[in-house]
Amino acid sequence: xxxxxxxxxxxxxxxxxxxxxxxxxxxxxxxxxxxxxxxxxxxxxxxxxxxxxxxxxxxxxxxxxxxxxxxxxxxxxxxxxxxxxxxxxxxxxxxxxxxxxxxxxxxxxxxxxxxxxxxxxxxxxxxxxxxxxxxxxxxxxxxxxxxxxxxxxxxxxxxxxxxxxxxxxxxxxxxxxxxxxxxxxxxxxxxxxxxxxxxxxxxxxxxxxxxxxxxxxxxx
Amino acid sequence: xxxxxxxxxxxxxxxxxxxxxxxxxxxxxxxxxxxxxxxxxxxxxxxxxxxxxxxxxxxxxxxxxxxxxxxxxxxxxxxxxxxxxxxxxxxxxxxxxxxxxxxxxxxxxxxxxxxxxxxxxxxxxxxxxxxxxxxxxxxxxxxxxxxxxxxxxxxxxxxxxxxxxxxxxxxxxxxxxxxxxxxxxxxxxxxxxxxxxxxxxxxxxxxxx
Numbered sequence: 001x002x003x004x005x006x007x008x009x010x011x012x013x014x015x016x017x018x019x020x021x022x023x024x025x026x027x028x029x030x031x032x033x034x035x036x037x038x039x040x041x042x043x044x045x046x047x048x049x050x051x052x053x054x055x056x057x058x059x060x061x062x063x064x065x066x067x068x069x070x071x072x073x074x075x076x077x078x079x080x081x082x083x084x085x086x087x088x089x090x091x092x093x094x095x096x097x098x099x100x101x102x103x104x105x106x107x108x109x110x111x112x113x114x115x116x117x118x119x120x121x122x123x124x125x126x127x128x129x130x131x132x133x134x135x136x137x138x139x140x141x142x143x144x145x146x147x148x149x150x151x152x153x154x155x156x157x158x159x160x161x162x163x164x165x166x167x168x169x170x171x172x173x174x175x176x177x178x179x180x181x182x183x184x185x186x187x188x189x190x191x192x193x194x195x196x197x198x199x200x201x202x203x204x205x206x207x208x209x210x211x212x213x214x215x216x217x218x219x220x
Numbered sequence: 221x222x223x224x225x226x227x228x229x230x231x232x233x234x235x236x237x238x239x240x241x242x243x244x245x246x247x248x249x250x251x252x253x254x255x256x257x258x259x260x261x262x263x264x265x266x267x268x269x270x271x272x273x274x275x276x277x278x279x280x281x282x283x284x285x286x287x288x289x290x291x292x293x294x295x296x297x298x299x300x301x302x303x304x305x306x307x308x309x310x311x312x313x314x315x316x317x318x319x320x321x322x323x324x325x326x327x328x329x330x331x332x333x334x335x336x337x338x339x340x341x342x343x344x345x346x347x348x349x350x351x352x353x354x355x356x357x358x359x360x361x362x363x364x365x366x367x368x369x370x371x372x373x374x375x376x377x378x379x380x381x382x383x384x385x386x387x388x389x390x391x392x393x394x395x396x397x398x399x400x401x402x403x404x405x406x407x408x409x410x411x412x413x414x415x416x417x418x419x420x421x422x423x424x425x426x427x428x429x
Contacts, residue, residue: 062307062311065306065307065310066307069303069306069307070303073298073302073303073306074294074296077294077296077298078294078296081296083296083298083299087302090306091309091310091313094310094314095310095313095314095317098314151295151296153295153296153297158295159290159291160290160291160293160294160295161295163287163290164295181276182276182280182292183292183294185269185272185273185275185276187272187275206283207283210280210283210284210287211283211284213284213287214284214286214287217286217287217290218286
């Protein structure tokens, strides 16, 4: 059904582009917005079909790894700051994907499912850090700040690094929402599937996060 | 819509004698239409990314114009060729994690279970013995504490013999004994007392008795 809709919309765009300036730009833009939601879905469907084909499991999985490694890495890295931590968590994410992909029923898009696993793994990792920090009497925020300052490229005077410091000061879940929206430019609808939270709550959370970051940047 | 034949007849009526080629002479490269769909998707994707960026940016400008001015580029960097080598890394890790685990044979399992059971039983037995000893010790001490000195003295007078006296005396150090003899007692008086009371009780040649 999704694929048929996709074909239909592609044809509409074809006509729209063929007719050039005679169609209002807003209509073309709307058509493009609707249509481009489909390609990833279609490709992922093809990958999953390949994965489920006998003897192609490994090949299908490798394609998923190649396609999503970079995107998931940056999502994890922005939450954990340190490369080694991000690498460990990313490995765990793909091991989980390998173990659970057979059970993935495609109720959601593969993309949101992967982000969900990655986010949960990050939160679990931070939870472990918290338990350790109780023993070492230092909090997670301090730990992340230390890691940030230990980065070879860290420059306290540059705005992008100040922004990172501000993001670290946010509560965990607000940090996830902010990163998904600001850096990954994820629509609230998809974010809602990743975080199992209503769109309204996510919008409010993002709003609060932005305001806190603004305050932090002003006072820094 | 007019069909091909109708169009030709119509043209003949309008301009008799005009012979036009039935097909358009223009051509497209092979596979153009197959490629078109892919190109459109790519183009649409780019436009969609721009639209998403614009949506996020518009929202940010509304909430915080200051933050909207900050470059949204993430300053972190990944080590060179990390992304190229990661699929191999994950492949090796996956193989290592899914390495076949050989199950222990039933005999080994049974043997291990027996050892574990024996260890648990030993711990329980030793614990029970220790507890019993501990409890008994305290029980005797508690009972003795309830007996008065007079009762003990009477018991010793009526139930002990010479052997018991010697054994009791050997277990007590001389310094710990209370000084029951008067200080001013002379050696002569002492010898006399011993000759009269103790030495007289001991038979000198018991075998001849």
